[in-house]
Amino acid sequence: MRIVIIGGVAGGMSAATRARRLLPEAEIVVVERSGHVSFANCGLPYYVGGVIEQRSSLLLQTPQSLAARFGLDVRVGHEVVGVDASERTVEVRELASGASTTMAYDALVLSPGATPVRPPIPGIERALTLRDIEDTDALAAAIAGAGRAVVIGGGFIGVELAENLRHAGLSVDLVEATEQVLAPLDPEMASPVHARMREHGVGLHLRSQVVAIDAEGVELHDGRRLDADLVVAAIGVRPDTRLATLAGLMVGERGGIVVDEHGRTSDPHIYAVGDAVEKSDAHDGSAVLVPLANTANLQGRRVADVIAGRPSSMRPVQGTAIVGVFGLQVATTGWNEKRLRASGRPYRAIHTHPLDHAGYFPGAATMSLKLLVDPESDAILGAQGVGSAGVDKRLDVIATAMRGGLRARELADLELSYAPQFGSAKDAVNMLGYVDENLADEVTHSIQWHELPAALAGGATLIDVRSASEHAAGAIPGAVLLPVDELRSRLGDVTSNDVIVHCAVGVRGHVAAMMLAAPGRRVRNLDGGYKTWAAGTGE
Amino acid sequence: MRIVIIGGVAGGMSAATRARRLLPEAEIVVVERSGHVSFANCGLPYYVGGVIEQRSSLLLQTPQSLAARFGLDVRVGHEVVGVDASERTVEVRELASGASTTMAYDALVLSPGATPVRPPIPGIERALTLRDIEDTDALAAAIAGAGRAVVIGGGFIGVELAENLRHAGLSVDLVEATEQVLAPLDPEMASPVHARMREHGVGLHLRSQVVAIDAEGVELHDGRRLDADLVVAAIGVRPDTRLATLAGLMVGERGGIVVDEHGRTSDPHIYAVGDAVEKSDAHDGSAVLVPLANTANLQGRRVADVIAGRPSSMRPVQGTAIVGVFGLQVATTGWNEKRLRASGRPYRAIHTHPLDHAGYFPGAATMSLKLLVDPESDAILGAQGVGSAGVDKRLDVIATAMRGGLRARELADLELSYAPQFGSAKDAVNMLGYVDENLADEVTHSIQWHELPAALAGGATLIDVRSASEHAAGAIPGAVLLPVDELRSRLGDVTSNDVIVHCAVGVRGHVAAMMLAAPGRRVRNLDGGYKTWAAGTGE
Ligand SMILES: Cc1cc2nc3c(=O)[nH]c(=O)nc-3n(C[C@H](O)[C@H](O)[C@H](O)COP(=O)(O)OP(=O)(O)OC[C@H]3O[C@@H](n4cnc5c(N)ncnc54)[C@H](O)[C@@H]3O)c2cc1C
Ligand SMILES: Cc1cc2nc3c(=O)[nH]c(=O)nc-3n(C[C@H](O)[C@H](O)[C@H](O)COP(=O)(O)OP(=O)(O)OC[C@H]3O[C@@H](n4cnc5c(N)ncnc54)[C@H](O)[C@@H]3O)c2cc1C
Numbered sequence A, B: 001m002r003i004v005i006i007g008g009v010a011g012g013m014s015a016a017t018r019a020r021r022l023l024p025e026a027e028i029v030v031v032e033r034s035g036h037v038s039f040a041n042c043g044l045p046y047y048v049g050g051v052i053e054q055r056s057s058l059l060l061q062t063p064q065s066l067a068a069r070f071g072l073d074v075r076v077g078h079e080v081v082g083v084d085a086s087e088r089t090v091e092v093r094e095l096a097s098g099a100s101t102t103m104a105y106d107a108l109v110l111s112p113g114a115t116p117v118r119p120p121i122p123g124i125e126r127a128l129t130l131r132d133i134e135d136t137d138a139l140a141a142a143i144a145g146a147g148r149a150v151v152i153g154g155g156f157i158g159v160e161l162a163e164n165l166r167h168a169g170l171s172v173d174l175v176e177a178t179e180q181v182l183a184p185l186d187p188e189m190a191s192p193v194h195a196r197m198r199e200h201g202v203g204l205h206l207r208s209q210v211v212a213i214d215a216e217g218v219e220l221h222d223g224r225r226l227d228a229d230l231v232v233a234a235i236g237v238r239p240d241t242r243l244a245t246l247a248g249l250m251v252g253e254r255g256g257i258v259v260d261e262h263g264r265t266s267d268p269h270i271y272a273v274g275d276a277v278e279k280s281d282a283h284d285g286s287a288v289l290v291p292l293a294n295t296a297n298l299q300g301r302r303v304a305d306v307i308a309g310r311p312s313s314m315r316p317v318q319g320t321a322i323v324g325v326f327g328l329q330v331a332t333t334g335w336n337e338k339r340l341r342a343s344g345r346p347y348r349a350i351h352t353h354p355l356d357h358a359g360y361f362p363g364a365a366t367m368s369l370k371l372l373v374d375p376e377s378d379a380i381l382g383a384q385g386v387g388s389a390g391v392d393k394r395l396d397v398i399a400t401a402m403r404g405g406l407r408a409r410e411l412a413d414l415e416l417s418y419a420p421q422f423g424s425a426k427d428a429v430n431m432l433g434y435v436d437e438n439l440a441d442e443v444t445h446s447i448q449w450h451e452l453p454a455a456l457a458g459g460a461t462l463i464d465v466r467s468a469s470e471h472a473a474g475a476i477p478g479a480v481l482l483p484v485d486e487l488r489s490r491l492g493d494v495t496s497n498d499v500i501v502h503c504a505v506g507v508r509g510h511v512a513a514m515m516l517a518a519p520g521r522r523v524r525n526l527d528g529g530y531k532t533w534a535a536g537t538g539e
C-alpha cells in the first residue's frame, strides 16, 4: 500500500506519522514544495521579531529525522503539479531540476494548506507574505536595515506581525479595511486591543484601504501616504484548492475542498485535511473555514485512522483561537454577536470584567469576558476574552463546556481550581454562570451598551451607582449619580418607572437593580457597566 | 422574615448577600464569633509570609460596608452558643461582655466552617493554628524575631505555611506522618513536590510523628528533636458540628452535618453549607468532606435561593483543588489512584509530561499530568497535575470535561486555544485523549511504573529507546539500550515475545511499541516513561 501525502506540515505530517504507527508496512511518501517540513508556522512571526532567537527552533523535524524514526519518504523541494484521480497517480515535479515523475497511490492525502490573499493592488508584488520558512527568511532579510513597515490587514497574523516588527525595532503602521482588527471579536472587545497596539506605537489605520504600493511606501484610499521600507500583506488566507480543482474534486461555496466526516473528498481514494478543507460548524453544521493548527493536526491524525481502517471521524469546529497582542491575551470560541445578528439567531449577551485571580493577592489583572447564549435553550453560543492573564484558561474552560453541552447557567456550578494566585473562589467562569442564571430566570434584566441611546431617548432614567470620584473621572452623558452605598436610604429619590442603573463593570449595578425592583417599574442593569459602554462607544 | 446566619465568611456571607438581593424586605442577621467577616482565609498564609503586604487586603468587607450596601445586620465578636430548633431561636453571646440574648429566626443558616485538628500531643497548646484573622495576627507576631519553625502536617495549608515561613526568612521543618505531602496526590505525583520543597530549604520529615512539643521545639517518634521557636499545627480540619449537635441535627459518618440537596439539615428550618457539611461525591454519591472555598461560596448562594423559594440545588463535588508550592502548581480533581484502588474500582492510569506551551517558544516548562479513567465506560475519574505553568488551566479543562460527561478519549477532540506562547497545537489535554484512545482501543498497551518489577521478574525484556546519552545519565536497572531512531533497522535484534519499551516520557516509547508490535508478541510501553518511574521509585 502506498500513501501519498501532499504538504508536510501540520495536517500532512500528523497524518504521516500516525499512518506509520498504524501501518508499519505501508509505503508513505510526503511531498512538500517548500524546502522544509514539520516547521512551526505559528512561530514564524516570533522569529521575525527576534522573540524566538534560533531559526532551528522552528524546524521540529527534518526529512532525515522523519526517515530514521518513522521510515517516511519525505521529498522537500518537490511539488505535486497534477493529480489523475482515475489512474490514481500524481505528477511530482522536483523544483530544482524541473524534472517530473508520475507516482501511483492507493490513498492520497491533500494537506496543502492555505494561500495568502493578494488583492490586485498596483505594486502588490512588492508586498511580502508569511507562510513558510522561505517567506520568513525573506522577511528577516528585508527588515535588516529597514526603518518603517506597513502591515496590510489586521487579522491574527497581521497583528502578530505588527507586534513583532515593533519588537524588531521598526516603526509600524497597520492598515485595516474594517473598523476593527481581529474580526472574530465584536467591536467592544476589539477596542482594548486597539488601545494596546497604539500604546505600543503601532499606527493603526482602521477603515482604510491600501490602493497602491510603491518603492517608498503605500497610498491609502483617501490619498494619505504611509512611508515604508517594507510592506507585508496579511489580508487573510484562502484554501489552496489548486490540486483539488485539477483532480476534479468538489470545492464548496466557502472556497474549501469538500470532505465528508471521514475526511474523504468527492473521490473515495483522496482525502483532504487542514486549512484547505471546509469544516462543519459546531452550532449549525454549516460549512466554515477555520484555518487553525489544532484542527489541522487533529484532522491529519484522524484521516490516517480512516485510511488504516479504524473508525474515526472529524469533529465539528467551534473556531477556538487565541492571539497575544503586546501582552494582551485575546481569545474567542464559537459565534460572535456580529454573526448571530447577521444570521437572525436570537441571543443574549453578557459582559463581565473579572480579575484573573483574587484581588487580594498581588498582581491581579482585570480581563473582559463576553458570553453569548441562546435565550431559549441556554446553550452557550460563543465567548470572547481580552486581558493580560488568565484569558486562555477561561476560554478553554468555556470551549470545553460547550463541547460537553453544558448550559450557560451550569458554568456557575463548575468546580474550578482555586487558590488566590490562580483564580477566585467564584471564578470568572462561575460568575458568567451566575449572571446568566439571573437573566434566564428573569431575576434581573440587562441592557446592552448599544441599546442605551434608544432607551434614554425613550425616557428611561440612567443612574450611575458608582462613587462620586468614579463618576467625576468619566460618566455616561445623562447619568445621574447615586452611589450604591447610599441607595438603600435614598430609594425614594428614584421615582422613574423605567430605570437603568450602571456601575463600572456590572456588579454594583446588579445590587442596585435588585434594590430598585418594584411593582410596575422596569429596571435594567447596563451589561458590563461603564467599561463595556466606553469600549463600545469608543469613549 | 428573619434569616439568621452563623459564620460570616465564605458560605455565610455569600448566603447573606444573595438573600438580600432576592429578599429586599427580609431581616438578615449574620453572627460571627471572630472580630472579622468576609476575610480572605485563603490569603492568610501569604500575609504571614509577606507576599500579601497589607493586612487590610485580607478584609474584603466590614460590618459597616455590608450594612451600607446590603442592609445586613452583622455582629462580629458574637458567638451563637445555643440553638433551640423547636422554638426556632438561637442564643447569641457577645464575647466582650459575655452578655447573652435570644434571637428568633424563620430560617437559620449554619456556615461555621471547620476547626483545625489538634491531636492530643503533650504541649499541643503551644502549637499555633491558622484559620482566621486573629490566628494570623498571632502567627505574624510569633514569627517576628523567630528563627526556626516546625510545621506539623503536609496538607495544603501546611505546605503553604512552610513556603511562606521560608519566605519570611525562617528555617522550616515540616513533619508529616504519611509518606508524602498533599494526600490528594498519588505518590509519584507528590515526588516532584518533595523535591521542590527540599530545593527551597524545607526540612521534610516524612513518615514522622511529633510526639511532644516543648519550649525548644518538637520531639519525633524516633527520638529525633527539631528545634523550633514556633510550632504550627496544620494537621487538617474537621467540620465544626458543635452547634449542629446542640440543635440535635443529624451528623454523618464522615463527621459533617448532613444536608439534603437543598442544603436543608434534618430540621426543615435549619440549613447548613460549606466546610461544616458533608457533600455528595460526583462519582458515586457517597458522603465526602471537601472543605474548599469554591463550594462553600456556591452553597451559600444556593441556600439563599432555596430560602427565597427559588428552585436551586447543591451540585455534587469533584474536589477540584490547587496549591502553589515554591512556584510549582499542584492541582487535582476527582478520585486519585489510591482511592480507586482502595475502593476496588477498576481504572486505567495515564501519565504524561507535556510542555505548558510550544517548545519552540521561549520559556516552555514541563509539567506532569495523570489521568484516571474508567476502563469500561471511558469516563474520566480523576486527574492530577504538577508543574510550573499551565497546570491550573489543564486541570480546569479536565474538571469541566468531567462535569460535561465527556469521555477520556473525547479530550482528543477538544478545541483549545492555541498560539505558541499559550499551548500546543496538540494541547496537553488533547494528548491525554490520544493516549487514552490508544489504550481503550488496544492500539497499544501500557505498563505502570509499579508493575515493572513483577513484569521483569516474569521474564519481560525492557528496552530503553532513548538516546545513549540519556541512558548514560540514568537508566532503569535491567534496561537494554536501543534508541528509537535505530530501532527500525534493528528490529531483528529484538527477539523476546514479552517486550517493555520505555523512553523519557512515553512518546518515543509509543512509536517504538507500535514498531515492535508483532503477532504473538506482547509489547507494553512504560506509562510516563523514565520520568514517572523515577518519581514513583524515588530514583
Ligand atoms: C504566520 C502564521 C502564524 C500562525 N499562527 C497560528 C496560531 O497561532 N495558532 C493556530 O492555531 N494557527 C496558526 N496558524 C495557522 C496554522 O499554521 C495552520 O492552520 C496549519 O499549519 C494548517 O495546516 P495544513 O497542514 O493544513 O497546512 P500547512 O501547515 O500550511 O502545510 C501545507 C504545506 O503544503 C505544501 N504544499 C501546498 N501545495 C503543495 C503542492 N502542490 N505540492 C507540494 N506541497 C504543497 C505547502 O508548501 C505547505 O508547506 C498560523 C499560520 C501562519 C502562516
Ligand atoms: C489558611 C487557609 C487557607 C485556605 N486556602 C484555600 C485555598 O487556597 N483554596 C480553597 O478553595 N480553600 C482554601 N481554604 C478553605 C476555605 O477558606 C474554606 O473552604 C471556606 O472558607 C469555608 O467556608 P465556610 O463558610 O464553610 O467557613 P469559614 O469561611 O471558615 O467561616 C466560618 C466562620 O464561622 C464562624 N463561626 C463558627 N462557629 C460560630 C458560632 N458558633 N458563632 C458565630 N460564628 C461562628 C467562624 O468564626 C468562621 O469565621 C483555606 C482555608 C484556610 C484556613
Ligand SMILES: CC(C)(COP(=O)(O)OP(=O)(O)OC[C@H]1O[C@@H](n2cnc3c(N)ncnc32)[C@H](O)[C@@H]1OP(=O)(O)O)[C@@H](O)C(=O)NCCC(=O)NCCS
Residues within 6 Å of the ligand: A008, A009, A010, A011, A013, A014, A017, A018, A021, A037, A038, A039, A040, A041, A042, A043, A060, A061, A293, A297, A301, B351, B352, B353, B425, B426, B431, B434, B435, B438, B505, B506, B507, B510, B525, B527, B528
Ligand atoms: C510533530 C509532527 C511531525 C507529528 O508528530 P507525531 O509523532 O504525530 O506527534 P507528537 O510528537 O506530538 O506525538 C504524538 C503521539 O505520541 C503519543 N503520546 C503523546 N504523549 C504520550 C505519552 N506520554 N505516552 C504515550 N504516548 C504518548 C500520542 O498518542 C500520539 O500518538 P498517536 O497519534 O499514535 O496516538 C507534526 O505534528 C508536525 O509536523 N508538526 C509541526 C507543524 C505544525 O504542527 N505546525 C502548526 C503549529 S505551529
Ligand SMILES: CC(C)(COP(=O)(O)OP(=O)(O)OC[C@H]1O[C@@H](n2cnc3c(N)ncnc32)[C@H](O)[C@@H]1OP(=O)(O)O)[C@@H](O)C(=O)NCCC(=O)NCCS
Residues within 6 Å of the ligand: A351, A352, A353, A425, A426, A431, A434, A435, A438, A505, A506, A507, A510, A525, A527, A528, B008, B009, B010, B011, B013, B014, B017, B018, B021, B037, B038, B039, B040, B041, B042, B043, B060, B061, B293, B297, B301
Ligand atoms: C464577597 C462576599 C461578601 C459575597 O459578596 P457577593 O456580592 O455575593 O459576591 P460578589 O461581589 O462576588 O458578586 C457576585 C454577584 O454579582 C453578580 N455579578 C458579578 N459580575 C456581574 C456583572 N458583570 N454584571 C452583573 N452582575 C454581576 C453575580 O451574579 C452575583 O450576584 P447573584 O449572587 O445575585 O447572582 C462573600 O463571598 C465573602 O465574604 N467572601 C470573602 C470570604 C471568602 O470567600 N473566603 C474564602 C475564599 S478566600
